[in-house]
Amino acid sequence: MEIPDQHNNRQKTAAQIEKEVWAILENVADPEVPVLSVVDLGVVRNVQALATQSEENWKIVVSYTPTYTGCPAMDTMKMNMRLALIQAGYKNVDLTQVLSPAWTTDWMTEAGKDKLKAYGIAPPQYKQLVCTPDSFQQEEAIPCPRCNSYHTRLVSQFGSTACKALYQCNDCKEPFDYFKCH
Amino acid sequence: MNSSLLNYTLQLADNALIIGHRNSEWCGHGPILEQDIAISNIALDYIGQARNFYQYAAKLTGNGATEDSLAYLRDAIDYKNCLLTELPNGDWAQTTLRQFFFSTYQYFLYQQLQQSTDQQLAAIAEKAFKEVTYHLRWSSEWVIRLGDGTEESRGRMLHAIDELWSFTGELFEGDSYEQQAVNDGYGVVLQDIRNSWMKKVATVFEEATLPIPAGNIWMQSCGKKGIHTEHLGFILAEMQFLQRAYPGAEW
Secondary structure (H helix, E strand, C coil), X not given: CCCCCCHHHHHCCHHHHHHHHHHHHCCCECCCCCCCECCCCCCEEEEEEEECCCCCCEEEEEEECCCCCCCCHHHHHHXXXXXXXXXXXXXXXXXXXXXXXXXXXXXXCHHHHHHHHHXXXXXXXXXXXXXXXXXXXXCCCCCCCCCCCCCEEEEECCCCCCCEEEEEECCCCCEEEEECCC | CCHHHHHHHHHHHHHHHHHHHHHHCCCXXXXXXXXXXXXXXXXXXXXXXXXXXXXXXXHHHCCCCCHHHHHHCCCHHHCCCXXXXXXXXXXXXXXXXXXXXXXXXXXXXXXXXXXXXXXXXXXXXXXXXXXXXXXXXXXXXXXXXXXXXXXXXXXXXXXXXXXXXXXCHHHHCCCHHHHHHHHCCCCCCHHHHHHHHHHHHHHHHHHCCCCCCCCCCCCCXXXXXXXXXXXXXXXXXXXXXXXXXXXXXXX
């Protein structure tokens, strides 16, 4: 693949470059929930364009935070972010992990939530009801992404990936994933 | 190099790795599919925690160690995990009761560790605390479900208490590097954790109609010093074989 020349970038400001980088990252998908981008997920925390003297002109620093500590998709996301930036001509890229503040589903974009629902995964509730250690607590009422019924039940707090819980709709019987508040 | 900080970090990493490894043994063998997925998820969270702590520990050594060399190339005597984490899984009652004991401990430990003066430890604890909350809720529900369940399930939970109780004391018995960690302001005071732990265990046991063992029972210890049961050797043999036989192998 031909890598675009960054020659034109010399005239741009850092803010313009950062805007471009955000746009590139908006097309990098979460490999496990491919309708979401790393930006939708809230994994990308910050983008900085630093002017350099070298021929690359700009050094791009992307700060990211993992969703769950053991999320196996994180390494793939990192690699794909780097590849996407290289393809766009940004070769000098620094990916920095930040752990604090810890990732929360509150950072998911509204667009991301809509995409999740259309994909068949119930998005995290608007009012954050995060897990507490109390046993057998009342469950959140999660609407079925298929028929919108609130008459659903929790099957398990742990689903096909770390970020999801298993639910079933009592009306249309559809088993579905819920992207749980975290 | 601050050897107390390194040992303190390694102990947090080793605990997570070993109990994570034990839980991963259930993958494909869980009693029903949803619970198989649940315990595998918990195992994955632990591997994630362990990686974060090992990466930090590797940096602290300053001698070129990596997260992999710390996990794959240290022998049992160098491992500082509590004995509770290395015990065989037993049946589902024993696995979920151990998870409950350990998750309760980790819940209060990480809650406090978030205030550590060491920023990296505090950041890892902040992140892991959210995950441990799920583990604690899940495991306490199993203790209640089985303890207050059928004659069979209750019998198994009583047996699990007999098997595991004497390994809970070590969680709160600080080794010298933990005392140093407290003195230096980045470690957690284990006595405070113990009180919160006892309270939570009492609450859940009451709901599960299970008896709390008498207070003067002999407690096992020394895992934190590197003196382990024979079980750890078998775990390491399985986990480390490939890197020992084919150093640096990747795929």
